Amino acid sequence: MTITGGAVMFASIWFLVMFLLLPWGQQTQEEAGHIxxxxxxxxxxxxxxxxxxxxxxxxxVLLVGAIWMFLASGIVTRADMMDFNRLTP
Known part of the structure; x- marks a missing residue:
């Protein structure tokens, strides 16, 4: 994976995680009694x-690092990914 690919993956995962974290721990003005x-x-x-x-x-950072290490380990290669969508073995 290139540095650019890693940066794009980081940005995508960061926004996804941020949107998942937004509702956690929220107290609305109505619940607090002061609008x-x-x-x-x-x-x-x-x-x-x-x-x-x-x-x-x-x-x-942890997720991108784990994905990066998984891809760098060679368990899944680029050839494996290219053959993933083929209908015939």
Whole structure:
């Protein structure tokens, strides 16, 4: 895998993990009992985006590293991937 391929894989996994982490630990303004005028009642009180971005980065680095090591180990080769969609053996 090239550096560019690794960077693209990291960015893709990072955004996926970030979107999965966004709803965790949220308390809405309605649940907190204090709704700021002009905002929806379902808006989060403290979104905690900084911590979630750090966690998304850590998880993404681990996942990309694991995938990179798996591909570098030679268990699955480029030829295996090219033959994956063939109908005949």
């Amino acid at each position: 700021v005028p002009g905002t929806p009642a379902g808006a989060p009180v403290r979104p905690g985006l900084g911590k979630k971005a750090i966690w998304a980065t850590v998880i993404s």
